[in-house]
Amino acid sequence: METKTILICDDDEGILDMLEIVLEGSGYHIVPVQNSLMIYDIIEQEHPDLLLLDLWMPVLSGDQVLKSLRKNPQTHELPVIVISASRDGQQIAADAGATDFMAKPFDLDFLLKKIQEYLN
Amino acid sequence: MDSLQNGTFNISHETTKEDFNLLLQALDASISGIILTDNRLPDNPIIYCNKAFETISGYDRSEIIGHNCRFLQKEDRDQKERQLLREAIKNGENCIVDIRNYRKDGTLFYNELYMSPIKDESGKVGYFIGVQNDVTLRKKAELDLRQQQDVMEKRIVERTKSLKESEDYLASIVQTVRESLIVLDPEFKVLSVNDHFLKTFKVTIEDTQGKLLYDLGNGQWNIAALKELLESILPTNNPVEEFEVEHDFPHIGKKLMVLNAHRIELEGQYKDRILIAIEDITDRREIERRKDDFLSIASHELKTPLTTIKGLVQVMQRMVPPEVSDKFKAILDKTGMYIDRLNNLIAELLDVSRIQTGNIELHKDSFDFDKAVHEAVEAIQAATKSHNIQITGTSNEKVLADESHIVQVINNLLSNAIKYAPDHKEVIVYISRVSNYVKFSVKDQGMGIKQEDHKKIFDRFYRVGEIQQRFPGMGIGLYICDQIIKNHGGTLWVESEPGKGSTFSFTLPLNKPQPDGN
Numbered sequence: 001m002e003t004k005t006i007l008i009c010d011d012d013e014g015i016l017d018m019l020e021i022v023l024e025g026s027g028y029h030i031v032p033v034q035n036s037l038m039i040y041d042i043i044e045q046e047h048p049d050l051l052l053l054d055l056w057m058p059v060l061s062g063d064q065v066l067k068s069l070r071k072n073p074q075t076h077e078l079p080v081i082v083i084s085a086s087r088d089g090q091q092i093a094a095d096a097g098a099t100d101f102m103a104k105p106f107d108l109d110f111l112l113k114k115i116q117e118y119l120n
Numbered sequence: 121m122d123s124l125q126n127g128t129f130n131i132s133h134e135t136t137k138e139d140f141n142l143l144l145q146a147l148d149a150s151i152s153g154i155i156l157t158d159n160r161l162p163d164n165p166i167i168y169c170n171k172a173f174e175t176i177s178g179y180d181r182s183e184i185i186g187h188n189c190r191f192l193q194k195e196d197r198d199q200k201e202r203q204l205l206r207e208a209i210k211n212g213e214n215c216i217v218d219i220r221n222y223r224k225d226g227t228l229f230y231n232e233l234y235m236s237p238i239k240d241e242s243g244k245v246g247y248f249i250g251v252q253n254d255v256t257l258r259k260k261a262e263l264d265l266r267q268q269q270d271v272m273e274k275r276i277v278e279r280t281k282s283l284k285e286s287e288d289y290l291a292s293i294v295q296t297v298r299e300s301l302i303v304l305d306p307e308f309k310v311l312s313v314n315d316h317f318l319k320t321f322k323v324t325i326e327d328t329q330g331k332l333l334y335d336l337g338n339g340q341w342n343i344a345a346l347k348e349l350l351e352s353i354l355p356t357n358n359p360v361e362e363f364e365v366e367h368d369f370p371h372i373g374k375k376l377m378v379l380n381a382h383r384i385e386l387e388g389q390y391k392d393r394i395l396i397a398i399e400d401i402t403d404r405r406e407i408e409r410r411k412d413d414f415l416s417i418a419s420h421e422l423k424t425p426l427t428t429i430k431g432l433v434q435v436m437q438r439m440v441p442p443e444v445s446d447k448f449k450a451i452l453d454k455t456g457m458y459i460d461r462l463n464n465l466i467a468e469l470l471d472v473s474r475i476q477t478g479n480i481e482l483h484k485d486s487f488d489f490d491k492a493v494h495e496a497v498e499a500i501q502a503a504t505k506s507h508n509i510q511i512t513g514t515s516n517e518k519v520l521a522d523e524s525h526i527v528q529v530i531n532n533l534l535s536n537a538i539k540y541a542p543d544h545k546e547v548i549v550y551i552s553r554v555s556n557y558v559k560f561s562v563k564d565q566g567m568g569i570k571q572e573d574h575k576k577i578f579d580r581f582y583r584v585g586e587i588q589q590r591f592p593g594m595g596i597g598l599y600i601c602d603q604i605i606k607n608h609g610g611t612l613w614v615e616s617e618p619g620k621g622s623t624f625s626f627t628l629p630l631n632k633p634q635p636d637g638n
Contacts, residue, residue, distance in 0.1 A: 014428035022435055056420060085423035087416060087470055090524040091483045103524075105427035105463055108434040109502040 004119050005046055009033040009065065010054035010083070015104075019052065022108055023115075036060040040068075043075060050118055055084040055092060063096035070097040079118035081111075153177065153252035155189070159237075159245050163188045164209065167247075176231070176254045178223035189250065192221040192231070205235060212237045212245040218259060230259035299399050306392040308333045308350060320400055322371055343367045349381060350394065358383045376402045412473055419470045423463065430459045453505070460503070464535070464597065467528075471600045472580070482522040482607060489519045489558050489628070493551055496530040500538075507538045508545050515553040520631045521608050529601040529612070533562045533624045536597065541566030541621070557610065557627040564623075569616040577614065578602040601626075 006028045008019050016032040023030050031046050033039050036057045043051075051069075055062035062082060069075040082093035085104035093101040100114055131139045147154055153173030157164045165186045174181055177192060193199065201217035208215030214236045221231040232255040238247040294301055300317035304310060310328050318325060323337055333350075334342040345365045353360055359382035368374045380397045384390045433456050440449060474480050494511060501509050519526075537547045544565030552559045569577065569584065576582050583595040598612075605612040605626045616622035 012424050012428070014425055015431075018428045018431040018435070022431060025435070025438075083427075085420045085427065087419065087467070088481070088483075094485075104423050105430040105459070107499060107503045108431055108438075110499050113502070 003027065003029045004049040005029045005031060006050045006052060006115070007031045007033060007039070007042065007046060007048040008052045009036055009039050009057075009062070010052075011036070011057040012054070015054070015083075022112075026112055028115075036062070036065055039065055043069075043078075048078070050115060051078055051080045053080050053082050053098075055082060055086055055089055063092050066093075066096040066098060081114060081118070148172070151253075153250075153254075155184075155250045155252070156238075157189065157248045157250070159209070159248055164248070173252060176223075176229070176252060177221070178225055183224075193219070194222040194226070196220050196222065205233075208235060209237075209248065212239065218255060229254050229256045231255070299397050302333070302396040302398070304333060304350075304394040304396065306394070308394070310336070311393065317398070320372075320398075321369070337370070340369050346379075349379065354381050354383055354394065358385065374402065375400055376405050412470075415470045415473045419466045422466050426459060426463055426466070430456065430463070433459060456503075460535075464532075468596045468600060471528075472596050475600060475603045480525075480603065480607060482525065484520050484522055486518045486520050487523045489515050489517050489560075490551055492523055492527060493530060493549065493560060496527045497534065497549055500531060500534045504538055506542075506545065507547050509534065509547045509549060511549045511551065513551045515551050515558040517553055517558050517630055519558055519628050521628055522604075525604045526608070526628070529604050529626065530560065530562075532597045532601050533560075533626075536624070537562050537564035537566070537622075540564065544621075553630075554627065556630045558630065559625060559627050561623055561625040563621060565621045568618040568620050569614060569622055570618055574614055574616065578612070 006023055008016055008023075008030060010016055010019075010032075011034055013034060016034060020030045020032055031042060031048065033042055037060050039060075053062045053066060062084070066080055066082070069078060069080065079099045080097075081100045081102060082089065082096075082098040083102045083104055083106065084093065086092065089103060090101045099118060102111060102114065131142055148171040150170060150172050153176045154168075154170045155166050155173055156168040158167045161167075165188060166184055167186075169181060169184050173184070177184070190197075190202075193202065199220060201219040204215055204217050205219075207213075214234075216232070216234045219231050219233055221229055223229060232253040234251040236249050236251075237245040238249060240246050294314045295316075297314070298316060300320050301314040302310060302317060303312045309330060309332055313325070313328050317323075318328070321337070328336060334347070343365060345363075345367075349360060349363050349365075353363070359380065361380050363379040363381065365377045365379055366374070367377070378399045378401050382395045384393045384395070433452060437449075437452050437456065440452065471480070497509050497511055534547065534549070541547070541564040546565055548563045550559075550561040550563070552561075573584050577584065578598050578601075580596055580599040582599075602612045605628070608628055610626055610628040612624070612626040614622055614624050
């Protein structure tokens with residue numbers, strides 16, 4: 001079975017570290033992206049199977065990223081789980097075209113279950 | 121003296137003596153006291169008095185004849201009527217006075233004295249005749265009346281003064297309040313405004329009084345919402361409170377105002393006048409918004425590291441080697457539990473702030489109610505090893521509601537069911553459709569809630585006394601849930617008895633007609 005690649009885009013280093021530990025432990029190939037401006041290039045290079053995307057990020061916010069991804073035919077169908085601590089995150093995510101949403105802080109088992117769902 | 125003809129009496133057609141007797145008897149029969157004084161003698165002494173004069177004065181004839189009338193005034197000499205009498209006697213004129221006299225026993229009586237001179241052919245005054253009536257009762261009534269009038273007048277003066285004072289007092293209150301006040305006549309013409317109105321809306325009293333409200337300041341008060349309030353709402357819903365109007369004024373900019381309007385229904389001169397109190401909440405709203413913004417940012421920033429901590433603790437829980445003591449595992453579990461509690465506190469702070477400022481935003485969307493409940497239960501179950509949550513029933517309905525808020529309520533109720541029943545493992549969730557509502561219930565086997573607390577637990581910052589020691593918290597979770605459900609047009613309630621567990625339920629309206637068509 002080929003290793004699935006998950007892109008994690010979050011400006012918070014702690015969350016990137018933590019998710020990397022967890023998801024690599026579950027057998028995924030993880031690409032952390034701290035600067036959201038880099039995300040388009042990295043998607044080109046890595047062809048991820050799934051994107052975990054934060055909302056509140058400096059310069060380029062998660063919903064802006066998501067909206068442009070949805071406009072691009074190559075990433076139109078990419079499963080994107082928005083992870084956000086914002087109270088209105090779920091609404092913003094849905095409006096921008098997210099596949100799913102998880103409020104921070106989330107339960108790891110629940111996150112893994114969701115990831116599995118979208119990768120199978 | 122028509123009956124005197126040629127010095128001869130002819131009243132009785134008998135003798136002069138008989139006539140004389142008749143006249144004396146007539147005088148004695150009079151109820152008016154009658155005296156004659158001889159002005160030619162020194163000190164003008166009384167030379168005749170009838171019976172009535174004895175009765176009125178209380179003196180005997182023998183004590184009267186030969187005295188000047190002044191003995192009747194005793195020591196009470198300082199009466200202006202005496203001066204009038206003296207003048208009349210001096211000038212030989214008629215005179216009528218009410219004079220204070222005293223009976224023999226010293227009691228006062230008011231004497232209405234008619235005094236008239238009797239002149240001889242040369243015009244010289246020989247005698248005076250005095251006719252006296254005891255008018256004490258009338259005088260007393262007059263005096264009483266005068267006194268009453270004086271009292272009334274004094275009272276009127278006092279009342280007028282106090283009315284004036286209370287008017288000034290009310291006016292000073294009206295001018296002091298930090299709220300704009302307008303009084304309109306039934307045709308919406310401005311009768312008066314207070315200083316605060318003039319200051320806030322930068323107008324003068326001349327530009328305002330007597331003008332139609334809608335015409336003020338070149339029609340800047342011609343506001344659709346205000347028109348609706350005055351012409352449509354107020355006539356049928358009097359008084360109107362907390363009516364919000366937002367308007368962009370040409371000179372002072374955008375204002376957010378809260379209005380109370382009251383049409384006077386009392387019959388009388390003020391009937392149908394309209395009072396409007398305007399509170400400018402533009403700044404307050406802005407401050408509230410900034411507070412909400414600040415709390416949004418603060419809670420976001422607090423939750424971010426919390427997410428990492430929670431994830432790392434969960435990683436640790438998975439990586440625990442089998443030989444590690446149960447105590448160590450329990451410590452890890454507890455750490456996770458307190459992270460969740462901290463997370464809830466952060467979320468609640470923001471929610472309470474938003475509910476208080478009325479900024480709880482509902483993003484209503486149609487969603488599958490059963491699915492949402494199942495997902496929420498699944499998420500909680502995934503994080504809870506200690507309890508087993510079972511779902512029974514279905515509603516098979518979609519609801520139009522804010523899913524994230526409804527899920528928040530479900531999470532809160534489930535967390536409570538687990539938190540307050542640490543020794544019982546079973547939590548049952550029941551979903552159903554009742555009439556045109558969906559109903560969610562969660563039943564725990566916990567400690568239960570006393571009847572008197574059933575309502576109070578939904579109050580803000582209310583904590584059941586004995587709970588606080590075992591389960592610390594801020595007491596806002598259920599308050600938020602209640603507000604969210606209320607905002608959706610549903611109800612949230614509890615059925616519980618101490619020691620027998622609790623069932624928390626809420627309903628949400630389905631946006632379609634009831635089956636029976638009502």
